[in-house]
Amino acid sequence: MNYKINELFETIQGEGSFTGQPSIFIRLQGCPVGCSWCDTKHTWDIELADQVSPEVMLNKTEETVQWANFSAEDVLALVKDKGFQAKHIVITGGEPCMVDLTPLCAALEQQGYSTQIETSGTFEIITTEKCWVTVSPKINMRGGYKVLASAMSRANEIKHPVATEQHIDELKALLAQHKVVNTPIYIQPISQKKRATELAIASCIANNWRLSVQVHKYIGIE
Ligand SMILES: C[S@@+](CC[C@H](N)C(=O)[O-])C[C@H]1O[C@@H](n2cnc3c(N)ncnc32)[C@H](O)[C@@H]1O
Ligand SMILES: Nc1nc2[nH]cc(C(=O)O)c2c(=O)[nH]1
Numbered sequence: 001m002n003y004k005i006n007e008l009f010e011t012i013q014g015e016g017s018f019t020g021q022p023s024i025f026i027r028l029q030g031c032p033v034g035c036s037w038c039d040t041k042h043t044w045d046i047e048l049a050d051q052v053s054p055e056v057m058l059n060k061t062e063e064t065v066q067w068a069n070f071s072a073e074d075v076l077a078l079v080k081d082k083g084f085q086a087k088h089i090v091i092t093g094g095e096p097c098m099v100d101l102t103p104l105c106a107a108l109e110q111q112g113y114s115t116q117i118e119t120s121g122t123f124e125i126i127t128t129e130k131c132w133v134t135v136s137p138k139i140n141m142r143g144g145y146k147v148l149a150s151a152m153s154r155a156n157e158i159k160h161p162v163a164t165e166q167h168i169d170e171l172k173a174l175l176a177q178h179k180v181v182n183t184p185i186y187i188q189p190i191s192q193k194k195r196a197t198e199l200a201i202a203s204c205i206a207n208n209w210r211l212s213v214q215v216h217k218y219i220g221i222e
């Protein structure tokens with residue numbers, strides 16, 4: 001099985017429970033959800049014309065729509081070849097759950113890596129049992145909520161992007177609807193905006209949620 005990879009890089013996880021953890025990021029191409037404030041819009045469309053060789057994809061110096069095909073074995077070989085040191089691998093996108101992530105996560109876990117996926121909860125989550133699943137539901141998601149119940153029950157953490165009071169109200173409704181009790185809830189201000197950050201801090205204190213501020217954007221790393 002091949003995975004369409006837009007970016008593969010080593011950095012520090014900047015969001016959620018694993019914030020601060022050295023991590024290898026695999027960013028898959030393709031997402032039909034269309035969040036207006038998405039910070040990775042270059043991953044949305046899968047165009048065959050944008051397929052490039054692994055070398056071209058790896059040597060990109062800016063965000064582009066170009067992607068390359070990799071098997072799980074190709075990913076393992078590359079991670080070794082690059083000399084990456086991190087032992088934690090984050091699969092994001094785009095929407096990674098558009099494909100079966102089991103072969104990739106199983107191969108990585110077999111080599112001693114821990115795995116994590118970042119998903120919106122609009123597609124069935126098909127991955128290994130050990131994989132840490134971060135579900136980031138959005139309001140009015142194109143693609144809908146048909147599988148969100150199973151995503152919410154599989155979630156090891158829920159990370160909700162917020163900019164307005166309405167987002168907080170909608171999150172509370174989702175948590176009640178899906179009877180979420182013990183899963184850690186992270187509130188992530190949308191794009192470092194001051195008002196969103198203040199709102200996120202206040203709602204964390206009021207509800208005993210946790211704050212996730214996309215640390216990488218504050219310190220200027222990938
Ligand atoms: C780019 S998405 C890719 C994975 C998946 N499609 C999802 O939405 O979870 C990764 C994370 O970034 C968050 N995110 C995207 N754009 C953001 C922005 N402008 N500000 C804050 N968080 C953002 C998403 O909510 C998600 O938690
Ligand atoms: N450093 C860093 N941490 C991240 N955590 C989630 C990210 C994502 O785009 O899914 C991300 C990212 O793009 N960079």
Ligand code: SF4
Pocket residue numbers: 031032033034035038039040041093094095120138
């Ligand atoms: S679901 Fe994720 S990748 Fe897709 S548009 Fe929304 S934030 Fe971006």
Ligand SMILES: [Mg+2]
Pocket residue numbers: 039040
């Ligand atoms: Mg990001």
